[in-house]
Amino acid sequence: MKLINDIYKDRLSIFKQQKKNINKLWNINEQTAQLLYMLIKTKQPKNILEIGTSNGYSTFWISLAAEQFGAIIDTIEVDEARFKLAQKNLAGRNNVKLHFGKAERIIPKLNKQYDSVFIDANKADYINYIKLLINKLNDKAIIVADNVISHKESLQEYLDYIKSDSAFESMTLDIDSGLEISVFKIQ
Numbered sequence: 001m002k003l004i005n006d007i008y009k010d011r012l013s014i015f016k017q018q019k020k021n022i023n024k025l026w027n028i029n030e031q032t033a034q035l036l037y038m039l040i041k042t043k044q045p046k047n048i049l050e051i052g053t054s055n056g057y058s059t060f061w062i063s064l065a066a067e068q069f070g071a072i073i074d075t076i077e078v079d080e081a082r083f084k085l086a087q088k089n090l091a092g093r094n095n096v097k098l099h100f101g102k103a104e105r106i107i108p109k110l111n112k113q114y115d116s117v118f119i120d121a122n123k124a125d126y127i128n129y130i131k132l133l134i135n136k137l138n139d140k141a142i143i144v145a146d147n148v149i150s151h152k153e154s155l156q157e158y159l160d161y162i163k164s165d166s167a168f169e170s171m172t173l174d175i176d177s178g179l180e181i182s183v184f185k186i187q
């Protein structure tokens, strides 16, 4: 990651400053960002969906990996101030499409099939997001859900579902706030 950190030093330092100075951005940690980058690079998805943009930090890392093979990221944010900040922070990232509003309202309008999804929004609603998404997932789509250890109780319904439904193979990764990594297979 040294190369990425060197090339995007200025942009990454803006994100670092914002995380320090602005409340409630809730950005993922660098380790999770780098893992997402590596997963996207390896998977080479065509269409990527992120639920919970905040100021665009995780989106930025996903976008760096995705541009290497022309993938597009749709990312959804409901908070206006964070959405506007993300618009600024992601200016010039041509593979990012920002959507403003509630994921529950926007997901049904996205006429695409996704190969990779990153869920990092309202914890109690992960279960609703995945149910809305189920018909929009390609075979072997990878779904990464954040905060499954830090917010285990709020996410229990999601975890029970994704770990027991035969359409998914799923594992919990104990890094940072905890990630649930799931692979979807069309039955």
Ligand SMILES: C[S@@+](CC[C@H](N)C(=O)[O-])C[C@H]1O[C@@H](n2cnc3c(N)ncnc32)[C@H](O)[C@@H]1O
Residues within 6 Å of the ligand: 025, 026, 027, 028, 051, 052, 053, 054, 055, 056, 057, 058, 059, 076, 077, 078, 079, 082, 101, 102, 103, 104, 120, 121, 122, 125
């Ligand atoms: C943990 S933060 C996302 C952090 C971001 N992924 C990052 O690492 O930079 C969660 C974001 O989800 C947004 N959010 C919460 N509920 C949402 C919903 N129903 N639809 C869209 N965004 C939502 C919040 O406003 C918040 O900015």
